[in-house]
Amino acid sequence: DTAVSQTPKYLVTQMGNDKSIKCEQNLGHDTMYWYKQDSKKFLKIMFSYNNKELIINETVPNRFSPKSPDKAHLNLHINSLELGDSAVYFCASSRTGVTEAFFGQGTRLTVV
């Protein structure tokens, strides 16, 4: 049983397209996150949701829109994709009051 699962694992798309990445966790956690890992492997938080409510929204272009239909799911929709959006996107989850986060396998997005 995968604890935090993301789909797809790989995504290759053309500039200007719109794409979504889905994330689901079966750990019963109430907080979910999206992190971006750039080509130098640096990781930075993008968004966080707690019980479907947006908690963290770092300086991210508004072409990126997270959606949390319930506390087990957090999807990331990206409009008008640009070359600079190429990265690995990680979903993670944690329980409120518990410090450790569990990460998914990542989605490698390549914009051509």
Add this chain to the structure above:
Amino acid sequence: GDSVTQMEGPVTLSEEAFLTINCTYTATGYPSLFWYVQYPGEGLQLLLKATKADDKGSNKGFEATYRKETTSFHLEKGSVQVSDSAVYFCALTGSSNTGKLIFGQGTTLQVKP
């Protein structure tokens, strides 16, 4: 703001060598500290953690001690294996108490037989 600094990589060691990866941090308040590991082509896995000063986290032969006086959380292992080859990330929870993790830049470890 809060930040984490790790030693530059890559680190290349022979099997059974001693490993140290340095990590220092800047934070307000009392963050929790973590080491995560990313094996090639995989996601991040929590390796160990420490939640308060002088705590020692340990797992799979790796250890790190939360040193408030030196604001450090250095990762050590007495005898590395080829299977330890991976990217290691030091991280802390930000001061905002939102669960947000702030990561260091990662250190690539390559262990040769």
